[in-house]
Amino acid sequence: MKKTFFKLAGRVATYLPVKFWPKLTNQLLICPFYHTIEPYEPSMIHHLYQPLSLIRFTSDLEFLLKHFNAISAKDLYWSIIQDKPIAKPSFFLSFDDGLREIYDIAFPLLKKKGITAAVFVNTDFIDNQNLFYRYKVSLIIEAMQQQPQLEILVQSVLNDFVQYETTSVRARLLALTSAHIPVIDRLLAVCGIDLTLFLKKKQPYLTWQQLQELHEAGWHIGSHGTNHTAFQDLTDDERLEQLSKSFYVISQYVKQDFRMFAFPFTDTGIGPDFIQTVFNLHLADIIMGGAGLYPEKNKNHIQRIPMETDYASNARHIITSEYFYYFAKKMIGKKIVQR
Secondary structure, three states, X not given: OHHHHHHOOHHHHOOOOOOHHHHHHOOOEEOEEEOOXXXXXXXXXXXXXXXXXXXXXXHHHHHXXXXXXXXXXXXXXXXXXXXXXXXXXXXXXXXXXXXXXXXHHHHHHHHHOOOOOEXXXXXXXXXXXXXXXXXXXXXXXXXXXXXXXXXXXXXXXXXXXXXXXXXXXHHHHHOOOHHHHHHHHHHHHHOOOOHHHHXXXXXXXXXXXXXXXXHHOOOEEEEOOOOOOOHHHOOHHHXXXXXXXXXXXXXXXXXXXXXXXXXXXXXXXXXXXXXXXXXXXXXXXXXXXXXXXXXXXXXXXXXXXXXXXXXXXXHHHHHHHHHXXXXXXXXXXXXXXXX
């Protein structure tokens, strides 16, 4: 529904002045987030989503800086703790997954513009110790495209371990979850992909040294869980374990006054009891989702705006459409996330 709205009605919003929307909605804070920019190894990503070019990312920043004030993680934290809402239209920037391009490409550009951000990392992958299972799937799909004869072998393995109604091998691969990691690892071998060699050669993730440098420059290092498993697929105990373990690991390398957590995938379907438990146990001070401009009942729970979409071509279209979408929901009584 949202995708259709953005494609059709969302374009109407772009014809109105940007400054009109924060005033109309009384939503002064937006939290755009990205994953990467011009990845060094596109095959690891482009079968999952279309990463942005440096030109597009730079254009996004110019738009944001023209219409909003950039705030830091500390600014955001203290506005919440002191219960002082952001006074003027502002944006808080973040990146998920802890990919190398954040340091190599985004960091120098943001530093020149005086912007700090947060990077949410999966602690199992830092220093290139392993690879997110979805990135493995993308590599397998790429291998099939390069060597079509592999599809029969991949299909055979899938038939032995995974049953899906769809007959498309690609669709079946993309439907795999973290529960299928043993099958995915077997498929890597079938396709002749040496994961250890890939990680050593490509270095897709940030290192601790780079994360420490980001932290020293004013960035916040947040948790994205340990291995990017969807929290909807975990028990409450497993979720709490991921949070505790990931924050413990981060604390061994960077010392921070507060903790921020961004849900892997989304927080859709995560009940209010678990979210309150996170705060009661002081596991995190701020938690973030990715549902767009959509306020939560709990002021410490913030939704972010995904900027890598296939239905909007620039930041203006995305941001103004989010405002329009929020306004439309508010008109029908859905002004906060229902859990």
